[in-house]
Amino acid sequence: MPLSPPKFPFKLAFNSGATSDAPYGTRQSAVLNAAGLAEARRCIAAWPGYQPTPLVDLPGLAKTLTIGRISYKDEAARFGLRSFKPLGGAYAVERCLMRVVAEKTGRRDIDPAEILDGSHAAIVAQVTVTAATDGNHGRSVAWGARMFGCRCVIYINEAVTEAREHAIAAYGAEVRRNPGSYDDAVRETFAVARREGWHVIPDTPGDGQEDGVALDAPREVTQGYAVLAAEAIEQLTEGVVPSHLFLQAGVGGMAAAVCAGFWETFGAKRPKTILVEPEQCACWFASLKDQRPTAITGDTDSFMSGLACGEVSQLAWEILQPGAAAAMTLPDAAAKETMCLLADGIEGDPPLVAGESGVAGVAALIAAAQDETARSALGLGPDSHVLVIGSEGATDEALYREVVGRSWQEVAA
Ligand SMILES: Cc1ncc(COP(=O)(O)O)c(C=O)c1O
Incomplete structure (x- = not known):
């Protein structure tokens, strides 16, 4: 039976500071640049057990959402630590x-x-x-x-x-x-x-x-994360540039590294970056709205624990303030449902072991693609190619089993 993905409540706001046609500038290069990336790659590739993590196509989810293509960079097995970290x-x-x-x-x-x-x-x-x-x-x-x-x-x-x-x-x-x-x-x-x-x-x-x-x-730290973007760019067939990146953000280091990697490589042809956060600690959402780093006060705990941050990183701000097109917020429940969805695999997609912060980009895509206003505002459709980063696997095994109802080993098998 074809699965219909759930509809999550979400908020979407566009970034009035976004400069989609601007070249990768000096402000950005001062944080992340090709020379720094080359050095990070040289170091990291020498560590025992290094290998690029897989880029997995999800044609079943793409068909269900009427999106051209969805590529999922699966960080669940990175160095045996189960995340990109x-x-x-x-x-x-x-x-x-x-x-x-x-x-x-x-x-x-x-x-x-x-x-x-x-x-x-x-x-x-x-x-x-x-x-x-x-x-x-x-x-x-x-x-x-x-x-x-x-x-x-x-x-x-x-x-x-x-x-x-x-x-x-x-x-x-x-x-x-x-x-x-x-x-x-x-x-x-x-x-x-x-x-x-x-x-x-x-x-x-x-x-x-x-x-x-x-x-x-x-x-x-941020420069090291850029290695995952460089791997993804190489893994996409030559010349293929995704149209959208849905990137979960805590302090924003990972999102900045991925956005920067595509920006520096493809210039004005770079994908549209959409940042994704839990609704109770949406510091990027607030900061892009105010066009200045804005801290979230109060309880910033989230089930998506890696994203539970109340303040943006100033370094990431240099890249994402001009580089991100929009920001979205999601309830914690969206992450739980998406973990289960990915564990089952939609319409023949391979089952994926994806942890609570790892699924946020996919959850936001599922939400936005099924909402006519957001879909059209973001330009999502049958010609879109979305790249998401599955930034963690079962980093908390007990929690994973509790949410998904099976161990990660059973899902992986
Ligand atoms: C699994 C996972 N995904 C995403 C993030 C977000 O990364 P950043 O804080 O660099 O935005 C984290 C941060 O800890 C994480 O653990």
Whole structure:
């Protein structure tokens, strides 16, 4: 029986600051650029187990929504961490260690291979990296620290599930649960790092960095994410440029990296970028509406935990303020339904293991494509080719089973 996808309530707002015809400019290149991407790719491709994640066609969903083509970049198996995140956090750890080794040895030409092969193991073992996280970023930093041989302390807030805590600890990090919100955990991380001489690896510029702590890391995190866009561009048949990108955003690092990758490569022919957020923490929606970074206050918790952020990243703002065409918000229920839909596969599509933040782009596409006003305003139709990023698999196994009713292994099999 053909499935009809559910209709989710959503909000859509266009970005009055969008410059769809503008070339990729100096403001954007200062954050992400081709040279930085080449360096990130060289480093990351050398890590054990690197391989591009698959780009999966979803013809069944496309037919059901009367959309020309839907491509799904499936990050569920990235380095065994089940999300795109190792591309960012672990890459920033490697760059941080390169800087420490350069300082200690007086050499400025430290190659990433020297960090990976243990040439400076004694120096690296003395380094502690730290980060605040609501899950995936901390896991990525912990994984990187273990790969390179340094110590790692990760701060989580009250709302982070035990499964996520254990997943971080499994990589050998010390995990400290801090009372209060994610933002409280960020403040604690910087305070302790300053006291102890640790290196903070944040995924967004913010509190505490004005005094010089880890200024490079947020840019390197975002630069690492750009590797997934570069892979996707290569995986699309030569010359094929999607018409739309539906990109979920927390602080906006991933969306900025993907938007920038297509913008720098295809210029004015780049796809239309639509940002997607949970409705209770829609800081991009609010910021694009106000045309300035606007924080969301109050309870910003979301089932889509990787997207539960109240403030945009200033670095991502440089790219997405002119680069995003529109922003959408969705209720948490939309993510739950989409997880189940993708696990079943619509009209013969392959079953996909997609976690709570990973499905947001698809959920927004499903919502917009079935609403005549949004469909026409966004220019979605039989000629459209939409690229979505399945940014995580079952990063919280118990939660995945509870929502989908089966284990991720059963879905994958
Ligand atoms: C699975 C997943 N998808 C998307 C995002 C959003 O990334 P960003 O915060 O860079 O916007 C996150 C962030 O943690 C995430 O974990």
